[in-house]
Amino acid sequence: MSQAPSIPLYEQLASELVDAVLDGRLEEGSAIPSVRQLAAQQQINPLTVQRALALLADRGIIERRRGQGSTVAQGARQKLLIEQRQQFLEHDWPRIRAQIKRLGLDLHALSSEANGEVDGNTD
Structure with a gap:
């Protein structure tokens, strides 16, 4: 993850996921790695990952389903x-x-x- 001290880590992660959707690395309907996987990949706290995913869910970019994980929303x-x-x-x-x-x-x-x-x- 990039080092931008004035931008909270959860916003940096959300921005990286947005870039992945825009660049086609994450396609609509595709699964997003789990909170644990993202936390391990980014070497950040799982709560930070949850906050990033919640931000994207609130914006309608991802859909979260308990027990099924998160996917990129259609039309995202x-x-x-x-x-x-x-x-x-x-x-x-x-x-x-x-x-x-x-x-x-x-x-x-x-x-x-x-x-x-x-x-x-x-x-």
Whole structure:
């Protein structure tokens, strides 16, 4: 788990699980490792894992069934994409756009460079 001291461990774990859903490493309907397995893998307290899973369950990202474990909820990936896009547009993009303007960069040129079209070359 990453070391971000200002972010509680349970939120870090929840974020890692969200990334796994978005990246397709955890598919909708698939089982999430047990609390004990996650605690051992992450080398954290099982109560911290439970708190992370509860957070995701409250958000409708996972479904928890007593005695059956947790699974990724149907529609979770789409829900997360909508949330993440909204977060990006509201919080990240204004800061990025301001930095682009501050540096005198051209958005079209940046887009071309990102697509491998530097100086008109598409190699």
